[in-house]
Amino acid sequence: MxxxxxxxxxxxxxxxxxxxxxxxxxxxxxxxxxxxxxxxxxxxxxxxxxxxxxxxxxxxxxxxxxxxxxxxxxxxxxxxxxxxxHDLGIDPGLRKDGVEAHLQVLLADRPDAIRPDLTLVRREYETGIGPVDLLCRAGDGSTVAVEIKRRGEIDGVEQLTRYIARMTDDPALPHPVHGILAAQSITPQARLLASDRGLSCATVDYDALRGLEPSIPTLF
Incomplete structure (x- = not known):
């Protein structure tokens, strides 16, 4: 740096x-x-x-x-x-809290909860500047990188943007490479920036993935 x-x-x-x-x-x-x-x-x-x-x-x-x-x-x-x-060396990456780490495990088993045509290739795919949470394959054969957050904010979009830039230059991956920010909630600012960067957003239900009833009661 x-x-x-x-x-x-x-x-x-x-x-x-x-x-x-x-x-x-x-x-x-x-x-x-x-x-x-x-x-x-x-x-x-x-x-x-x-x-x-x-x-x-x-x-x-x-x-x-x-x-x-x-x-x-x-x-x-x-x-x-x-x-x-200054040479900072290789960063081990952000350690996710319990909810984010569990979300990653759940979504690795159920990538279709992010998008119906996704299948998992591997977890924690190393990009050279940190691991992207899920490396997936789309129905058309293209590569999809999924970054998982408890709450999707601008920082998550920036992080995913950096990963996609590195993965786009990786000849070992089927192209094109798309990116999805998956979170329990996503701010409007993050959605707007993601759209500007050509990225997608997906909200996921943590309780539903765990097979639980919604934490907020519904009328029907």
């Missing part, structure tokens, strides 16, 4: 244009190729970012990050305060 602290302005040119005026910011360039711009606030959420696959071209005072959709992040560097690179 490369960490750069710089005074810079940022312009995003794509589906919507956005401008960040000059200020001191943290630029993160990760091993997966992603570039994100952070302020000293907003917790983990970046001010702007470009997800992989994308290409960073560093020029004199100007960095350009371009993705496959020809969207561009232009970073105008006025002053670099710090620039360092």
């Amino acid at each position: 490369r960490l750069v602290i710089a005074r810079c302005s940022v312009d995003y040119v794509g589906r919507l244009n956005a401008h960040l005026p000059s200020a001191v910011r943290l630029l993160l360039i990760k091993a997966d190729g992603s570039v994100s711009i952070h302020a000293d606030g907003r917790a983990y959420k970046p001010l702007n970012w470009m997800s992989p696959p994308c290409v960073l071209a560093e020029g004199e005072g100007v960095w350009r990050v371009t993705n496959k959709a020809a969207e561009t992040l232009v970073i105008t560097i006025e002053e670099i305060v710090h620039d360092s690179t």
